[in-house]
Amino acid sequence: MTTTEAVIADDAAYAQAVETAVKAAGAYYAGGDSALDDHAYDRLVRAIAAWEADHPGQVLPDSPTGKVAGGAAVGDVPHTQPMLSLDNVFSAEQFAAWAASLERRIGQPVAAWSVEPKLDGLAIAARYREGRLTQLITRGDGTSGEDVSHAIGTVVGLPGELSEPVSVEVRGEVLMTAAQFETALAVRAEHGGEPFANPRNAAAGTLRAKDRAYRLEMTFFAYGCLPLPGAGEELAARLTGSAHSGLMAYVAGLGVHTTAGTEVPGRTVTTVEEVQDRVAEIAALRAELPFGIDGIVVKADAAEDRRTAGSGSRAPRWAIAYKLPAVEKVTTLLGVEWNVGRTGIIAPRAVLEPVEIDGSTVTYATLHNPADITRRDLRIGDRVMVYKAGDIIPRIEAPVAHLRTGTEQAVDFPAACPQCGSAIDTSEQRWRCERGRDCHLVASVSYAAGRDQLDIEGLGLTRVVQLTDAGLAKDFADLFALTREQLLALDRMGPASTDNLLAAIERAKARPLARVLCALGVRGTGRSMSRRIARHFATMDNIRAADAEAMQRVEGIGIEKAPVIVAELAQLAPLIDKLVAAGVNMTEPGATPPRPDDAPGDGTVAVAGADDEGKPLHGMTVVVTGAMTGPLEKLSRNQMNELVERGGGRSSSSVSKRTSLVVAGENAGSKRAKAEELGIRLMSPGDFAVLVADLLP
Structure with a gap:
């Protein structure tokens, strides 16, 4: 671990630590509302274990180190076989040491390893009698658990009937996906309930709830299967003698989620x-998954290796949980800021007591919109669960409502636009100043002139303020109508600076369509999406003619975003017409327009660059990281991404198993390291420049 471990100083501190851990585990496993996040709980238990190793004669009977996770929960249904927890490792070195100890125990190398994600939910056993789901039981203390069969019918992935009439117990994890969690928050708010802290706690509480006026959906993933008494000798032999990988294939064949x-x-x-x-590989994909994971489970795959290794009272000796760094922590909501974007969108942002998550200090988090604040019942002073993974912007999942002291204050929503004081359009979830782009005219024009959009050199913020104050730029299309006389009349504009600015504006007319589209600031798009749209449609006329169904054929545009983009383009029609009249380029170099027979509804999705066969990066996903040198030194990151896409590739900001190539410049850092771990091809800026030499400006 990179963080400093907790240290217990004496027996009194040890007793307090045990009490805290037992209460936290009991709260989580009984109702899903623990005051400790995973990271804090793990550190506490490791400190308890370290103290006990030095004081073996003073171990308290309630210590969590010798118990199955969930042991604080009461249960009276005996398990068919003990339902154990897993021991943890936290680094490659610790895992290698554990693997070596396992191989010493069994007296030979492990035949094969099974590697799967450690799902962040609640362990249960699902009993099927002659193929029909009859009972759900929690882990409890490992020997008996709580009957939660009332939840049958609310858990996706646990069919009511298997594809074969067998009597088996399927063990696995119940959780809430991100989508299910959002629905759960909304439904719970409608019924006046306190918001769940996070998806894991939501699943734990929901699984046990019997008297709610509403039902919430959860998801199940299997990780084991064993025969029930009376299942038959043939089936029992098949299940107990199977490799873990074969067992999971069998379970999937029965119709259960894996x-x-x-x-x-x-x-x-x-x-x-x-x-x-x-x-x-799994860690790299963590942020993109629709459900939470907190580690990776590694098991000896062969049944014989598992039998030889055996199990302890708490955990099997043939499996381990390789825990990943924490991506969620509890901190305090200090305030909410309201910022107005260039299109007039009024966006709330949470101000947090600084907290370290996933290797970085987090002081702000996204709140999406006012409805999000209301739905989560957020209050200033709340202890809140904050989530962050990889490059994902930190977000608040929900307040830890049971930690409230009564001093928390309601969040003040703005009654007027914080930027200009105009009325606010609250008809949609995302509030917007009624003046729209005119509210933030300076920001809108500055953005359009920026390096990654029209790249108008010499048109900085001070000059934009001059132009807007003088009424010479009511939108950025007016820049192309500026005259030498108008500019010379402005303060600190001499003949040389005026001529240079006019020349830069003239050069901006030739920018590719993707840059123009990005300069428009269409809601729901950015630099990357603007490039995809431009490469898909090739001309502005084709873009403007596209309906929502046609827009969905662009990679990354779904059923919700497409109509927003189409409506926004229609609203921008007068501005686009002014740009066309000014002679601004409206085509994307090298792009091929969609063919007439590429009708929506044929089951395919158009991918940017699909007609780029023969180009040097055809079909490749490329990540650019670090400082570029040589011929690429003066290119911005956006220009590098454009270069990748002109070469037939797809640019990406994160390294994963889907990445084909990483262009690693100076100080490339973690992305280079991740590429090396995954065995992804690395290339220097100089070598990449040679590869795409024909495409360089």
């Missing part, structure tokens, strides 16, 4: 090095 259908399916490998590679 991770096989996800972005992070279970995989079988043969060496410790391959395990580490797979751990890195």
Whole structure:
């Protein structure tokens, strides 16, 4: 671990630590409302274990170190076989040491390793009698659990009837996906309930709830299967003698969810090095998954290896949880800022007590919109659960409502636009100043003239303020109508600076369509999406003629975003017409327009660059990181991304198993390291410049 471990100083501190851990576990497993996040709980338990190792004669009977996770929960349904927890490792070195100890225990190398994500939910056992789901039981203390069969019918992935009439117990994890969690928050708010802190706690509380006036959907993923008494000798032998990978294939064949259908399916490998590679792959995809994971489970795959290794009272000796760095922490909501964007959108932003998450200090988090604040019942002074993973912008999942003291204050919503004082359009979830782009005219014009849009050199913020104050720029299209006489009349504008600015404006007319589209600031798009739209449609006329169905054929544009983009383009029609009249380029170099027979509804999705066969980067996903040198030194990151796409590739900001190439400049840092871990091709800026030499400006 990179953070400093907690240290227990004496027996009194030890007793207090045990009490705190027991209360936190009890709150979580009984109702899903623990006051400690995973990181804090893990640190506390590791400190308890360290103290106990030095004081073996003073171990308290309530200590969490010798118990199955969930042991604080009461349960009276005996388990068919003990339902154990997993021990943890937190680094490659710790995992290698554990793997070596396992191989010493079984007296030979492990035949194969099974590697799968450690899902962040609640363990349950689902009992099927002759193929019909009859009972759901929580882990409890590992020997008996709580009957939660009332939840049957609310758990996706647990069919009411299997494809075969077998009597088996399927074990796995119940969780809420991100979409299910959002729905749960909305439904709970409608019924006056306090918001859930996060998806894990929501699943834990929902699974046990019997008397709610509403039902919430959850999802199940299997991680084990065993025969029930009376299942038959043949089936029992098949299940107990199967490799773990074969067992999961059998369970999937019965119709039960496994991770096989996800972005992070279970995989079988043969060496410790391959395990580490797979751990890195899963970790790289963590932020993109529609459900939470807090680690990777590594198991000996072969049944014989598992039998030889055996199990302890708390955990099997043949499996380990490789925990990932924490991506959520509890901190305090200090305030809410209201910022007005260039299109007039009024966006709230949470101000947080600084907290370190996933290797960086977080002081702000997204709040999406006012409805989001209301739905989550956020209050100033709340202790809140904050989530962050990789490059994902931190977000507040919900307040930890049971920690409220009564001193928290309601969030003040603006009654007028914070930027200009005009009325606010609250008809949609995202509030907007009624003046729209005119509210933030200076920001809108400055953005359009920026380096990654029209790149008008010499048109800085001070000059834009002069132009707007003088009434010479009511939108950025007016820049192309400026005359020498008008500019010379402005303060500190001499003949040389005027001529230079007019020349820069003239050059801006030739920018590719993607740059012009980005300069328009269409809601729901940015630099990357503007390039995809421009490359797909090739001309502004084609873009303007597209309806929502046609717009959905652009990669990354879904059913919700498409009509917003189409409506926004229609609203921008007068501005686009002014740009056309001014002679601004409205075509994308090298792009091929969609063919007439590419009708929506044929089941395909158009991908930017699909007609780029023969180009040097055709079909490749490229990540650019670090400082560029040589011929690429003066290119901005956006210009590098444009270069990638002109070469037939797809630019990306994050490294994953889908990445084909990483262009690593000076001080490339973590992305280069991740590429090395995943075995992804690396290239220097100089070599990349040679590869795309024909495309360089």
